[in-house]
Amino acid sequence: MSEKTSVTAAIGGGVIGGGWIARFLLNGHDVNVYDPHPDAQRLVNEVLSNAERALRRMTMAPLPTKGKLTFVSSIAEAVRDADYIQESVPERLDLKLKIFAEIEKHAQPDAMIGSSTSGFRPTQLAEGLKTPERLFVAHPFNPVYLLPVVEVVPSAMTSPAVVERASAFLTTIGMKPLVVRKEIDAHIADRLLEAVWREGLWLVNDGIATTQEIDDVIRFGFGLRWAQMGLFETYRIAGGEAGMAHFIAQFGPALKWPWTKLMDVPEMTDELIATIASQSDAQSGMHSIRELERIRDDNLVAIMQALKAKPWGAGEILKSYEDGLYAKAHAHAATANTEPSGPLALHTDRVREDFVDYNGHMTESRYLQVFGDATDAFLHYIGMNTDYLATGRSMYTVETHIRHLREVKMGEPLRVETRLLGYDSKRARILHELFGGPGDELLATAEHMLLHVDTKKSTASEMGEELRRALANIWAYHKTLETPDYAGKPVRNIATDGL
CATH class of the missing domain: 3.10.129.10 (Hotdog Thioesterase)
Structure with missing residues (x-):
């Protein structure tokens, strides 16, 4: 694929789809959007407004001319001229299979097709397709227009050349493609998040902590470590000069202790749901969703800008992305x-x-x-x-x-x-x-x-x-x-x- 994609297609414009649309547009790619929701245009444009605000704060590098946003009335119209297609519809396998069949019918033969699914395996998504070699999972994280990592999950039928092309394209728009070695339900990140989420539900259910107290433990504690080193490198340091082997020898036996309830989940009764909802309202109900998005974006920008100065973690991806933006702008100037x-x-x-x-x-x-x-x-x-x-x-x-x-x-x-x-x-x-x-x-x-x-x-x-x-x-x-x-x-x- 060339450095600039002429047209991308977004099937679905919700929270994740809207984030993809913003990232494509703000990196100079035209986007055709198909979403039958009556408020789709308003919702997408609101996400785009926040995304543009955040990206302008995150990088001083000259961004490309914003792409053209076009809302269309059918999948066929959306994908007909697209080089890259991203599906972001609700997590229903029957719906996704229907969508992919329609995409395949009208897309260009060499168009790449990515799915934002957080749980389904690409083999499941490719069922019944005549060209499964161009389908893969491209699972991002919210907000898509800021967070760089994207899990690229191929099936056994996906062409390695397609994975390589998709990864190259995603890199040019400031992302870090992580190609998952083997397809598995929920990929990598959501399996980890699910474990924390389950334990959090038990802590609320048992009256041990509120939603805010759990969030505070994360954002004031290990979340800061995870933001720039992740899980294993953090524990390597915890092992001191003796390293990871010492850490495992010291703390590994604790894994046999009955600390967690990861193999179980509390029943989501009306009472538990009401408790979680009321605690969440008390925690952040004074802000609208758009205000919370902007607060989140500003904090992420600040963290990534700080890491860029090293450069380290997400900051290294941002620096590489900015270097590319400057190079493009200066090449144009030349x-x-x-x-x-x-x-x-x-x-x-x-x-x-x-x-x-x-x-x-x-x-x-x-x-x-x-x-x-x-x-x-x-x-x-x-x-x-x-x-x-x-x-x-x-x-x-x-x-x-x-x-x-x-x-x-x-x-x-x-x-x-x-x-x-x-x-x-x-x-x-x-x-x-x-x-x-x-x-x-x-x-x-x-x-x-x-x-x-x-x-x-x-x-x-x-x-x-x-x-x-x-x-x-x-x-x-x-x-x-x-x-x-x-x-x-x-x-x-x-x-x-x-x-």
């Missing part, structure tokens, strides 16, 4: 101006929700961020790509002068024009002009001095020939442009120049 006869238009953005202060205007730190992104685009334009960086050479910003001229509000478009003011074998001087707002006015300017360095020695060094050639090509045009009178000047002296 072809945006084949002849730099005027200022280079290499970077566009918009004033995001987290760019603004209490006045609703973009904060000064975000001006620097936009200019920094524009500098990155310029460097990629002249050939400082990942291959160049891998040689131990880079360019660092060693001096910056920003002028703030006008305010701009949330949601308004931004664009940067960049010109080269001069260069030598080790340095380049560039000027950015930031335009935006409803009148596309000049908002700010930034002048940067860039120094070429040997990153291994942490010293200034001569540029590579490819960078010098690119700068020479730009300079042949930009040296004829009029240099703004403010370029190269220091901050205004109030005593002599006034305000």
Whole structure:
């Protein structure tokens, strides 16, 4: 499959289906949606709104242009032109079999078909299909647009090439495909969650803990460990210097003690259901579902951003995803101006929700961020790509002068024009002009001095020939442009120049 899928299809737009739709759209893929629910469009658009808000907070990398969302009236219309199809209908095997038969009838011969099922095995889902080799389980976790892991479960009939293509595609949209070695009911994650859920039901049923107390034990305790290390690596540390073998030898006998009731479950009586519901209402009933989703999203973003700085766990997936987004954006920028006869238009953005202060205007730190992104685009334009960086050479910003001229509000478009003011074998001087707002006015300017360095020695060094050639090509045009009178000047002296 190519890096960009022209069309994806989503069959079902509920909580999980809506999350898939958002992830596809926000990664630049068009999505055809079939869901007969009368409120499907409203529900999907509400999920999409939250997803866009969360993803913009999670990554500063330039996202692709959002794909086109189309609601259709039949499965046939949804899948006809789709390269990738994701089924997310209710967990009823008879319904899923009917859906897959209809998909197979109308889908392209090489279309991949994934199921969001949390429990059924792909062999069960492929019953009666003529082309079972392209069907697999792609089980995500809520919210699909933020959490990266997706369990990819093939059956014995699923083509290995299809698994490879599907995994590659899911990786490009920021996910971590985990190919399950053997199909099993409920796959891997839900079997683990089921064990915790069963024990939690018993603790409530027996009056030992409330729903909030159980959640507090998880979110203030082992949940924090699990979020970045999981189960076995956490226990490896618990074993101390002697490691996992010591841990098992020390705590393994406890597994024979009658602590849990995992082979049993309390009867879900009306009384137990009412108890759980009332405790849950007391715990979080003051928030609407959409508010809870946003709180959850903000917390997940914060955790993953913190892990990205390491990079570790989900943060490593986020960093890899962001690197890909930057590479795509910069590659696009590199072809945006084949002849730099005027200022280079290499970077566009918009004033995001987290760019603004209490006045609703973009904060000064975000001006620097936009200019920094524009500098990155310029460097990629002249050939400082990942291959160049891998040689131990880079360019660092060693001096910056920003002028703030006008305010701009949330949601308004931004664009940067960049010109080269001069260069030598080790340095380049560039000027950015930031335009935006409803009148596309000049908002700010930034002048940067860039120094070429040997990153291994942490010293200034001569540029590579490819960078010098690119700068020479730009300079042949930009040296004829009029240099703004403010370029190269220091901050205004109030005593002599006034305000």
